[in-house]
Amino acid sequence: MSIRPGVTYTIGILCIILLIVSITLLVANVFLNVVDNYVKKEVQLRNGTVAFETWKNPPPPIYMQFYFFNVTNPDEVLNGGKPFLEEKGPYTYREYRPKENVTFMNDGKVVFAITPKTYVFVPELSTGDPETDLIRTVNIPVVTVMNMVRYSSSQTILAEALVTFEREGLFTMRTVHEFLWGYKDPVLAAIHLVIKDIDEYFGLYHKMNGTADGRYAFLTGKENYKDFTRIIEWKGNKSLDWWTTDMCNMINGTDATSFHPLITKNETLHFFSSDLCRSLYATFEKALSVKRIPAFRYVLPRETFANVSENPANSGFCVPAGNCLGSGVLNVSTCKQGAPIILSSPHFYQADQKYIDDIEGMHPDKANHETFLDINPLTGLLVRAAKRVQINVYIEKIDGFHQTGNVQTLIFPVMYLNESVLIDDLSAAKLNSMLLQTEVVTVIPFMIMALGILFGLIFIILVCTNRSVDNEASEAERTPLLKPS
Numbered sequence: 001m002s003i004r005p006g007v008t009y010t011i012g013i014l015c016i017i018l019l020i021v022s023i024t025l026l027v028a029n030v031f032l033n034v035v036d037n038y039v040k041k042e043v044q045l046r047n048g049t050v051a052f053e054t055w056k057n058p059p060p061p062i063y064m065q066f067y068f069f070n071v072t073n074p075d076e077v078l079n080g081g082k083p084f085l086e087e088k089g090p091y092t093y094r095e096y097r098p099k100e101n102v103t104f105m106n107d108g109k110v111v112f113a114i115t116p117k118t119y120v121f122v123p124e125l126s127t128g129d130p131e132t133d134l135i136r137t138v139n140i141p142v143v144t145v146m147n148m149v150r151y152s153s154s155q156t157i158l159a160e161a162l163v164t165f166e167r168e169g170l171f172t173m174r175t176v177h178e179f180l181w182g183y184k185d186p187v188l189a190a191i192h193l194v195i196k197d198i199d200e201y202f203g204l205y206h207k208m209n210g211t212a213d214g215r216y217a218f219l220t221g222k223e224n225y226k227d228f229t230r231i232i233e234w235k236g237n238k239s240l241d242w243w244t245t246d247m248c249n250m251i252n253g254t255d256a257t258s259f260h261p262l263i264t265k266n267e268t269l270h271f272f273s274s275d276l277c278r279s280l281y282a283t284f285e286k287a288l289s290v291k292r293i294p295a296f297r298y299v300l301p302r303e304t305f306a307n308v309s310e311n312p313a314n315s316g317f318c319v320p321a322g323n324c325l326g327s328g329v330l331n332v333s334t335c336k337q338g339a340p341i342i343l344s345s346p347h348f349y350q351a352d353q354k355y356i357d358d359i360e361g362m363h364p365d366k367a368n369h370e371t372f373l374d375i376n377p378l379t380g381l382l383v384r385a386a387k388r389v390q391i392n393v394y395i396e397k398i399d400g401f402h403q404t405g406n407v408q409t410l411i412f413p414v415m416y417l418n419e420s421v422l423i424d425d426l427s428a429a430k431l432n433s434m435l436l437q438t439e440v441v442t443v444i445p446f447m448i449m450a451l452g453i454l455f456g457l458i459f460i461i462l463v464c465t466n467r468s469v470d471n472e473a474s475e476a477e478r479t480p481l482l483k484p485s
């Protein structure tokens with residue numbers, strides 16, 4: 001039971017050295033910096049990086065799901081009654097969006113590309129057949145034409161169309177496929193004979209299959225990793241100041257497929273939405289994990305679409321100036337060729353209660369109807385997301401148009417969509433193993449520190465046991481002397 005003092009002191013010195021080394025490594029952030037530099041170098045749009053390949057040809061499947069609202073009581077609505085809507089769907093399409101015409105410019109700091117989107121129907125993930133399922137909803141071309149002519153003296157435009165127009169009502173019944181991908185509308189066709197600029201076809205996604213929405217310029221992140229995939233130009237428009245530019249040409253942030261690496265909780269993510277015709281921002285909500293990958297969830301804060309008294313910054317979206325709608329709805333009429341289209345979240349989630357109460361069949365729900373982005377903070381890669389938007393039509397009684405009957409003034413839901421993406425298993429496995437490697441690297445200083453502490457404990461135990469052995473020994477010697485005899 002005797003340990004030489006030399007061993008004890010060696011262990012003590014080892015303990016101190018290990019602790020100093022680990023603390024130095026932690027203070028100097030050496031390993032974290034190694035990881036950061038690796039991530040910053042790899043998460044860059046450069047021919048050959050994984051990030052570039054993922055950006056160019058996103059491997060995870062993107063699904064676009066459409067839900068339509070079928071009007072069950074059209075006659076009552078025309079007599080001023082409350083609409084009863086039945087949700088039908090989903091009608092699911094797989095969305096392919098490769099980047100094409102990819103050209104690097106400016107010493108690899110900028111990359112130009114177009115993103116044509118192709119939609120292929122997926123029957124297994126749908127409730128019905130879009131080619132045969134009929135939906136009755138607002139006749140958007142008729143409402144649009146009524147709005148076009150009501151304030152102008154261009155009734156003459158309608159001279160040819162008027163006969164056709166007379167036969168068309170406020171509601172129409174068409175297949176899901178027609179509403180989405182287009183049908184030859186009789187009213188538009190009649191107007192087209194006079195004004196060639198007006199398309200005779202109408203469809204919410206008419207001519208959108210396989211077409212790109214213009215050329216984008218992205219920053220590659222070469223100069224600053226925080227600018228990874230940030231859009232700086234769209235359709236040749238460089239102005240980033242969206243307050244002073246036309247509402248449809250606002251550009252800011254990324255296209256929301258990836259974000260810069262090393263994002264933090266208190267960061268605001270800016271991205272551009274070409275459908276909403278505006279730039280948006282998302283804020284941190286919570287941390288979670290997706291297929292075992294750590295992720296931060298970002299959501300659009302309520303203020304994004306709040307009314308002007310709650311968020312005065314939104315007064316820029318009151319069109320025409322001063323004409324403000326309630327919370328949770330956005331007038332995008334100027335971006336939709338004058339059609340009275342109002343966007344909102346599905347089922348008027350987070351919108352004014354009055355819009356929900358005006359319609360029978362609205363059941364807003366956070367889990368199903370909010371837009372969110374789940375991003376891996378280290379790499380900035382999007383691991384799951386859902387964009388949910390509802391398309392509504394503004395309808396009101398218009399004098400001189402019998403089609404509108406006695407209808408109430410309503411923001412009338414036509415359909416909503418859920419465009420979602422979830423990282424595929426292969427990419428998830430790759431990302432997980434990369435995250436594991438970086439984790440191992442970052443725990444090295446802690447492992448050294450743990451070893452130092454272990455040696456420290458051994459040192460203390462050795463010192464104590466040696467001392468008590470000494471004490472016992474000396475006690476044994478002294479006892480006989482102290483024993484009263």
Ligand SMILES: *[C@@H]1O[C@H](CO)[C@@H](O)[C@H](O)[C@H]1NC(C)=O
Pocket residue numbers: 047048102103104
């Ligand atoms: C990337 O590199 C490959 C092969 O080296 C080449 O064929 C391709 O054109 C390059 N792509 C771009 C966008 O420069």
Ligand SMILES: *[C@@H]1O[C@H](CO)[C@@H](O)[C@H](O)[C@H]1NC(C)=O
Pocket residue numbers: 118119120121181209210
């Ligand atoms: C879109 O185009 C692709 C390829 O041209 C085609 O396979 C697909 O069926 C089209 N989708 C629709 C909804 O028409």
Ligand SMILES: *[C@@H]1O[C@H](CO)[C@@H](O)[C@H](O)[C@H]1NC(C)=O
Pocket residue numbers: 070071072088128133134135136
């Ligand atoms: C929508 O309502 C119409 C009229 O009641 C009906 O004929 C049609 O089948 C409904 N659509 C679906 C998809 O259920």
Ligand SMILES: *[C@@H]1O[C@H](CO)[C@@H](O)[C@H](O)[C@H]1NC(C)=O
Pocket residue numbers: 242252253270279281
């Ligand atoms: C645009 O993006 C930049 C940086 O991403 C941000 O600082 C700025 O506030 C954004 N502007 C708006 C109006 O969202």
Ligand SMILES: *[C@@H]1O[C@H](CO)[C@@H](O)[C@H](O)[C@H]1NC(C)=O
Pocket residue numbers: 307308309310326327352
């Ligand atoms: C704005 O929204 C708030 C909260 O929903 C509401 O109390 C207020 O009356 C609204 N203001 C206007 C002008 O609609």
Ligand SMILES: *[C@@H]1O[C@H](CO)[C@@H](O)[C@H](O)[C@H]1NC(C)=O
Pocket residue numbers: 319320323325331332333334394
């Ligand atoms: C929406 O905007 C258009 C164009 O500025 C305007 O004419 C229309 O009155 C607005 N609609 C509503 C409901 O405010």
Ligand SMILES: *[C@@H]1O[C@H](CO)[C@@H](O)[C@H](O)[C@H]1NC(C)=O
Pocket residue numbers: 063065346368369386388418420
């Ligand atoms: C998309 O959202 C809808 C509700 O908005 C939900 O029913 C559906 O399951 C979602 N789809 C995916 C793939 O998450």
